Structures are given as structure tokens and as C-alpha cells.
Amino acid sequence: MGTAEKENGKNEAEEGNETTVKCVASPCVHWAPGDRCGAAAIDVRDEKGTKTIKPEETECHTFALREGLSSMVSAADNVNWGGMAVEMFKSGQQLKPGITCSVDDCKYWATGNQCHAEAIEVAGRDASQCPDTSCATFER
Numbered sequence: 058m059g060t061a062e063k064e065n066g067k068n069e070a071e072e073g074n075e076t077t078v079k080c081v082a083s084p085c086v087h088w089a090p091g092d093r094c095g096a097a098a099i100d101v102r103d104e105k106g107t108k109t110i111k112p113e114e115t116e117c118h119t120f121a122l123r124e125g126l127s128s129m130v131s132a133a134d135n136v137n138w139g140g141m142a143v144e145m146f147k148s149g150q151q152l153k154p155g156i157t158c159s160v161d162d163c164k165y166w167a168t169g170n171q172c173h174a175e176a177i178e179v180a181g182r183d184a185s186q187c188p189d190t191s192c193a194t195f196e197r
């Protein structure tokens with residue numbers, strides 16, 4: 058599992074990130090009902106490390122397959138606990154992970170590995186590993 062966290066547990070993009078994340082990769086341990094992501098931070102990457110042409114060549118590197126209690130425990134350090142708690146009482150945009158993205162071929166990419174899209178959509182409904190997911194919002 059990849060992580061975009063810094064040593065203090067905060068993500069560079071977490072502070073001030075306004076991008077909404079919709080994700081259909083329900084096998085992920087961070088996935089929450091309503092196609093939302095309960096991770097505190099996600100890390101979007103290029104699968105091949107070369108030029109990105111299509112959305113399918115990107116991945117959510119934070120994806121982790123939900124495989125019982127042990128996977129949930131190992132993912133616990135990257136959970137938006139505050140957002141989860143508020144979400145239980147008031148459904149809305151509380152679950153909004155910080156995003157770091159190294160796909161600099163994307164038109165929404167900005168210096169500092171930031172994503173300037175208003176919203177992104179992560180694909181990978183039947184994903185079992187990171188490369189099965191992708192940022193469907195990628196655009197050259």
C-alpha cells in the first residue's frame with residue numbers, strides 16, 4: 058500500500074485540499090458507502106512511470122484490498138476519523154481525502170504534486186490491486 062503521508066501524519070495536499078473524490082473501488086479498505094473515500098490522504102500515480110496517455114495508465118496507489126481485520130488495522134493510520142464520525146450523523150462532504158498526484162501529464166496537475174480538479178473519479182469496481190484502479194478524470 059502506498060501512502061502520501063508525511064512524517065507528521067499530514068498530507069501536503071490535505072491542508073486546503075478542495076477536490077472531491079468519488080470512488081467506485083468498493084473492494085478497497087478505505088471505500089465508504091456512497092462511493093466515497095474514507096482515507097485521510099490518497100496518492101495517485103502513473104502505473105508505468107512514463108508518459109501517461111490514458112486514464113487507465115494511472116492508479117490510486119493508496120488502494121488496499123479489504124481482507125478481514127488485519128487489512129483494516131494496517132490501514133487505520135490513514136483514515137479520516139473526524140470525517141467518518143461527522144458523516145455518521147450528517148451525510149455530506151466530510152469524507153474528503155487529501156490528494157497527492159505525480160501524474161504531471163494531466164491538465165489538472167500542479168506544481169507540488171497537487172490536483173486542481175474540482176472533483177476526481179476513481180475507477181476500479183472489481184479492483185484487487187492498485188493497477189486495477191485509475192483516475193478516470195485524467196485528461197492530457
Ligand code: SF4
Nearest residue numbers: 080085087088094117
Ligand atoms: S481506491 Fe483510493 S480513492 Fe478509492 S477508496 Fe481506496 S484509497 Fe480511496
Ligand code: SF4
Nearest residue numbers: 158163165166172192
Ligand atoms: S485529475 Fe489528474 S492531477 Fe488530478 S488526481 Fe487525477 S491524474 Fe492526478
